[in-house]
Amino acid sequence: MNFKDNKKLFFRERIHSLNIFLFLGFNLTLISILGFIWLNSSIEKVV
Numbered sequence: 001m002n003f004k005d006n007k008k009l010f011f012r013e014r015i016h017s018l019n020i021f022l023f024l025g026f027n028l029t030l031i032s033i034l035g036f037i038w039l040n041s042s043i044e045k046v047v
Helices: 003-046
Strands: none
Touching: none
């Protein structure tokens, strides 16, 4: 395995980990927004 193959593999792994972080960040943001809307609507019904 020469330097070029090693660099390409490292770059591919970095992109893969970046995709995982983007996916997790998107999911956490979506859950937070939906939870916030749900909390607000439930508080309005109680009060």
